Amino acid sequence: MQSPTAVLSARSVSVYYGSSLAVRQVSLDIPRGEIVAFIGPSGCGKSTILRCFNRMNDLVASARVEGQITYNDRDLYGPKVDAVAIRSRIGMVFQRPNPFPKSIYENIAFGARINGYRGNMDELVEGSLRRAALWDEVKDKLRDSGLALSGGQQQRLCIARAVAIQPEVILMDEPCSALDPISTLRIEELIKELSGDYTIVIVTHNMQQASRVSDRTAFFNAEATDAGSKVGYLVEYDRTERIFHEPAQEATRDYVTGRFG
Amino acid sequence: MLFNPQLERRYLWDNLFASATWIATGLAILVLLVLLADVLLDGSPRLSWQFITSLPSRKPELAGIAAALGGSIWLLVLTALIAFPIGVGAGLYLEEFSIESWWSRLIEINISNLAGVPSIIYGLLGLQVFARWMQPLTGGRSVLTGALTLALLVLPVIIVSTREALRTVPDGLRQAGFALGATRWQVVSAHVLPLALPGIMTGTILALSRAIGETAALITIGALTFVPFIPNNPTSPFTALPIQIYNWVSRPQQGFHVNAAAGIIILMVVLMMMNATAILLRNRFQKTLT
Ligand SMILES: Nc1ncnc2c1ncn2[C@@H]1O[C@H](COP(=O)(O)OP(=O)(O)OP(=O)(O)O)[C@@H](O)[C@H]1O
Ligand SMILES: [Mg+2]
Numbered sequence: 001m002q003s004p005t006a007v008l009s010a011r012s013v014s015v016y017y018g019s020s021l022a023v024r025q026v027s028l029d030i031p032r033g034e035i036v037a038f039i040g041p042s043g044c045g046k047s048t049i050l051r052c053f054n055r056m057n058d059l060v061a062s063a064r065v066e067g068q069i070t071y072n073d074r075d076l077y078g079p080k081v082d083a084v085a086i087r088s089r090i091g092m093v094f095q096r097p098n099p100f101p102k103s104i105y106e107n108i109a110f111g112a113r114i115n116g117y118r119g120n121m122d123e124l125v126e127g128s129l130r131r132a133a134l135w136d137e138v139k140d141k142l143r144d145s146g147l148a149l150s151g152g153q154q155q156r157l158c159i160a161r162a163v164a165i166q167p168e169v170i171l172m173d174e175p176c177s178a179l180d181p182i183s184t185l186r187i188e189e190l191i192k193e194l195s196g197d198y199t200i201v202i203v204t205h206n207m208q209q210a211s212r213v214s215d216r217t218a219f220f221n222a223e224a225t226d227a228g229s230k231v232g233y234l235v236e237y238d239r240t241e242r243i244f245h246e247p248a249q250e251a252t253r254d255y256v257t258g259r260f261g
Numbered sequence: 262m263l264f265n266p267q268l269e270r271r272y273l274w275d276n277l278f279a280s281a282t283w284i285a286t287g288l289a290i291l292v293l294l295v296l297l298a299d300v301l302l303d304g305s306p307r308l309s310w311q312f313i314t315s316l317p318s319r320k321p322e323l324a325g326i327a328a329a330l331g332g333s334i335w336l337l338v339l340t341a342l343i344a345f346p347i348g349v350g351a352g353l354y355l356e357e358f359s360i361e362s363w364w365s366r367l368i369e370i371n372i373s374n375l376a377g378v379p380s381i382i383y384g385l386l387g388l389q390v391f392a393r394w395m396q397p398l399t400g401g402r403s404v405l406t407g408a409l410t411l412a413l414l415v416l417p418v419i420i421v422s423t424r425e426a427l428r429t430v431p432d433g434l435r436q437a438g439f440a441l442g443a444t445r446w447q448v449v450s451a452h453v454l455p456l457a458l459p460g461i462m463t464g465t466i467l468a469l470s471r472a473i474g475e476t477a478a479l480i481t482i483g484a485l486t487f488v489p490f491i492p493n494n495p496t497s498p499f500t501a502l503p504i505q506i507y508n509w510v511s512r513p514q515q516g517f518h519v520n521a522a523a524g525i526i527i528l529m530v531v532l533m534m535m536n537a538t539a540i541l542l543r544n545r546f547q548k549t550l551t
Binding site for chain 2: 054056059061084085086087088089091092094096098099100101110111114115158161162165
């Protein structure tokens with residue numbers, strides 16, 4: 001599935017933690033401006049692959065990445081590529097909302113400041129909060145702590161924070177798993193609105209969510225090795241309708257219809 | 262009946278254990294109270310402004326604590342100035358910057374070991390290194406030598422408590438910072454340190470309160486027992502509260518024993534003020550995290 005507009009592209013990527021292989025031989029392209037969902041059972045390496053895309057795995061001392069990942073046709077792990085610079089182009093939203101224990105304003109301004117933003121900070125804060133559909137709820141309490149918000153609001157603040165530095169790609173690792181259904185729907189709407197301007201990769205355990213928001217879906221699975229450990233791999237990657245309605249693999253069909261395991 | 266909850270027997274054990282812990286706590290507090298009462302009874306009549314502001318003298322009723330109190334404050338400030346930056350820096354390095362390796366593990370194990378080394382050993386080290394080899398710099402048996410020695414003594418404690426405070430900062434915060442393209446120092450300085458600082462300060466103050474009661478190391482490096490002046494520069498000779506108290510206790514005259522009791526009260530007040538500051542800081546810390 002080589003496509004000329006791929007922002008990120010993985011070729012035979014395997015990730016090791018220490019000496020144990022966690023995911024093997026993953027190859028997929030993330031097309032520009034689309035939403036790609038990663039689904040699959042727990043422990044199959046979705047988060048691991050996601051963290052390879054913005055080099056967050058560099059921070060795990062034992063992690064080692066093999067194979068090739070390109071970002072705009074440049075080797076992401078090449079010798080001249082700076083992980084810090086990459087992370088300001090490829091943002092991330094985490095499973096548990098993790099606002100800084102500072103004011104709402106400061107949560108947004110921090111990323112802009114360290115990345116040398118020279119525009120009007122007030123405008124940037126307002127614009128980012130509007131993009132994250134949070135402005136109306138917090139416009140009167142920008143000086144309050146980000147921790148004083150509800151879980152769903154905190155997660156939208158985290159999305160606003162990621163959006164504020166205008167990255168090209170946003171990686172989201174189960175962004176709704178700590179939220180109630182209504183907050184979840186709001187975030188899903190938000191993700192759809194952001195698509196087009198941003199390329200989004202989202203890990204989710206929620207089948208409906210994957211089918212509702214994504215253009216493409218990658219199904220990962222894990223298999224036991226002789227040594228007794230489990231290794232994740234990419235089973236199938238296609239347009240979301242196909243994954244959910246006419247998957248090529250039996251395992252994918254079983255998983256998306258809930259007959260797995 | 263498959264289950265026999267035996268609630269009564271279980272509650273009996275509960276109560277027995279609760280009483281045992283209560284007695285243990287009560288005994289500890291009782292011993293402390295007796296000590297306190299004894300010292301207060303002996304010393305409080307002697308407490309006065311004259312006692313706090315007078316220099317030592319051969320006559321017990323004229324002698325005061327000023328030189329020792331001044332010396333202890335000098336020691337406290339200098340020790341803090343030396344040990345805080347080095348200890349916090351080392352803790353930050355070990356916790357946030359170093360990469361796990363046999364080398365970092367070796368350093369870690371040795372720091373924990375150093376925390377358990379008897380203070381007299383530090384005193385001997387200070388005597389040789391600071392008082393003798395570095396005499397041109399430190400002025401020999403000076404308050405600076407004392408502070409350097411005490412800094413060595415409290416460094417392991419500061420390093421360990423710095424690391425503990427850093428570990429209480431949730432990892433999600435670091436990840437959030439890195440994911441925005443922050444460098445390690447930006448993450449540490451903007452997010453990790455401000456959260457950990459009250460915890461680090463608490464640990465430092467508790468470490469310093471160990472330093473202010475320290476006697477053996479200071480005697481080893483040669484703090485004097487009769488100093489009729491307050492140090493006015495870091496290379497001045499000095500005495501400190503515990504040494505002054507020790508000196509008074511070893512005199513035969515009853516009047517000096519009363520002075521010693523009064524000196525103990527002053528030392529305890531200083532210690533309690535430091536511990537109160539530590540508790541205040543810790544409470545603030547808990548508030549910011551929730
Ligand atoms: N920091 C780490 N150190 C060692 N092993 C790890 C680490 N992170 C993940 N692993 C291992 O890598 C494998 C894949 O983990 P990963 O977190 O990527 O799975 P996942 O698909 O995201 O699972 P989940 O759906 O539960 O989040 C697991 O076997 C896990 O134990
Ligand atoms: Mg995961």
